Amino acid sequence: MSDTERHPLFMPLILVGGLIFGFGLGFSHMARPEVVLDFLQFEDFGLVFVMFGGAIVTGIVYFLAPRLLGEPLLTKRRFERRLKPFDKNVIIGGSIFGVGWGLSGICPGAAYASLGVGNVTILWALAGMFVGAYAQGLVRSRIDAGDAATTSAD
Template sequence: MTEQRHPLFKPLIFVGGLIFGFGLAFSHMARPEVVLDFLQFEDLGLPFVMFGAAIVSGIGFALIPRLRGTAPLTGNRYERRLKSFDRNVLIGGSIFGVGWGLSGICPGAAYASLGVGNVTILWALAGMFLGAYAQGYWRSHQTETSSNPTTAD
């Protein structure tokens, strides 16, 4: 059975993405040189943008579940979805950090970077898609291998 979503779900997701992209471009976080300057401790504007976003989302995550029991567009209950801190999180986060440092941009800002005319970011986006595909391919084969027990003759 498929989940019924509110008819405004996709348009509002699109509008949210537009606001996110505009905010990244307006704060200059869609420019890799700004992010690289931050990583070299030369421009500390990025933490202010990140903390501002964290404060707004933190207030939202704290208040909205108290005001409403379910999400307005999906009807799902508000609840925390915790991911345990394990080896995969540590390795994946490290790889993500290296990619972020090499390209100077994180995935969300990479799309916004296209909007400000940075077409060379397509190389980084292609690498992100290829890396995600390779990880999914590897994980699906790991699952198949572990779910097919071998029998000893």
């Protein structure tokens, strides 16, 4: 299903969900890097409760939505699990993400919420995220181009 075939409320509901998520991060103080760093140093366990609350809501929705709705109301796609293979890229990418999270004290979603609570210095972390994502895209496109050239030469 293309973007033009989606329900007209799809994008506004994404915006509302993001606003609720950002407000929740700000309200719980998880948009403040020092709070996250305290969690990573085992000094403040508030983040566990925030993550646990999100996991409970997500679990309930993933369990009940297919049974109650039959199909998603906004996208009309089938409910299904989309599994990504657990490979070296997941381990390497997760490790790099974890190091960045530990150094900056913030993950991408919370970084945007951190701007909303007045943390302007987080722009350095956001710039790093954009540059890192761009660099990964360049590396991936070169690897894919090299694989395609090797395959066509065979």
